[in-house]
Amino acid sequence: MASRKASSESGSVKKRQAISFEMKVAIIKKLDAGEKMVSVARAYNMNRSTIGTIYKQKDRIMEHVKGAVPMQSTIISKKRGKILEEMEKLLTIWLEDQQQRRIPLSLMLIQEKAKSIFEDVKAKAGESAAEETFSASHGWFSRFKKRANLHHVAVSGEAASADKEAAERFPQVLKEIIEEGGYSAKQVFNVDETGLFWKKMPEKTYISREEKTMPGYKAAKDRLTLMLGANADGSFKLKPLLVYRAANPRALKNVTKSSLPVIWMSNIKAWVTLAVFEDWFFHHFIPEVKLYCRENGIPFKILLVLDNAPGHPPHLDDFHPDVKVVYLPPNTTSLLQPMDQAVDSDPEMTLRSYWKSYNIFNCIKNIEASWREVSEVNLNAVWRPLCPQFVNDFRGFDQEGINKDILSTLVGLSEKLELDLEEEDFEELLESHGEELSNQDLMELEAQQRVEEEEEDETPVPMKKFETKLLAEGFSLIDKAIALFEQQDPNIERCTKVANQMNDAIQCYRIIYDEKKKKTVQSSLDRFFRPVSTTPSKEDTRQPSSSSPGPSTSSFIDVTEEEVTLEAHSSDDEDPLGPMI
Structure with a gap:
């Protein structure tokens, strides 16, 4: 502390400096070329440590730089204005x-969007950009x-709409591929x-209004x-x-991501980029489906149907001999793609405080x-436009009735929370997920992307672990909760069924508990063993015993069963309730 204080007073402490993306790229290139991190x-x-942190973020930095307009140009024949550069960054995101x-x-x-963004950026800059x-x-x-x-980026002469003719032809093409390959609906x-x-909250809520007035992202x-x-x-859902x-939001710092x-x-x-999709395909999709096939006695021969999204590699057929990939025709996703068709708290907590505490971990749950x-019925039904031969007897969704029930429930919740929202507000919220990014959205996104390590915390934290006392608790x-239900329930069969289901559900934790108890008892027993020297002591030399079996490496102290039990239960990890079966 004293030396640090002295160096601070002498002015030798390094000043915090801003590190541009150009500098980070230069650092990454030097390290890739073999230069030592110290030099x-x-x-x-x-x-x-700063250099190490930059190199750890190599993929993220290089991906960001790909979309950074100024770094792609090697020849500059005309000085380009800052407004134009900013507009092009935002246009790239859009x-x-x-x-x-x-x-x-x-x-x-694209031209109309570019002009619109340019005018908004120019207006934000004020008089300095008037020319x-x-x-x-x-x-x-x-x-x-x-x-x-x-x-x-594929650009056509004019905006294309959904290709109904291609969508009508493709199911027959796919049917022939399925029949030729002998694929079942499970494959x-x-x-x-x-x-x-x-x-995101409905626009009319006070939370949404408050956020609009707050600076920043x-x-x-x-x-x-x-x-x-x-x-x-419909029998097997992939892990989402x-x-x-x-990469490491604070809400997940105590959680093992796997x-x-x-x-x-x-x-x-x-976004799902090519690298993300390939990683998912090799390390998750193939092992997950292979295990499903093995457990259900199905040959591991899979047909994967994909659309032509930019994050989907075009030659997945070459990656695995037992996985065939078929791509939907362009502009037919909305008409054919199956997955495109499917798609107790604290009573004192206010909605505002709940919303603020709601994090990405809650979202995952x-x-x-x-x-x-x-x-399973719904997952099977969404294949009707693409593979009607696989769809079981299904009369269709009562989409209007389903939507009405959902909206009615949401309105009821809003009344309890005194939000004064109507069905139209929730319809607007759901539709907003499909809206394109506004110019203001683009500006906020671009600003947010400049912030490094947003909501990340790389501080190492101890891993979670089971403790015998807490398991017993x-x-x-x-047990107390089950007993409370049993006291009130006149139907013995029902409460017994609930108790059995609860015990079955937590059996995995009882197994862990039993294993930890065994280790506790074993570690206590080990205290009664002690090493004995193989070299006889002077006393043994002076008084040899004819009945002695010879030197041994260890001996066991003679103790009673009660003493062993007492010693085992004196552990710091003692369970006051005793083992539970």
């Missing part, structure tokens, strides 16, 4: 978002595509992505991407893939519960 840190006058949503783009649509102009010409767009490296799978604004705009999938039989913008009910992945834009509630609480 790079010395060259940039930074701590070695284009990629449209591609993720599989919305067809036309040159005219900058922009015409969104064909030549500008051609140069912009090169600068922004947007070779994957045909489909996955699809959907965006979720996981903390808006929680309601925080979006994640979910990828859901199942087989045509969730892609979030932060134990989540979703597959957790991250990138700065929260809700996603798991919602996905679990989707029935949990069993005791469950």
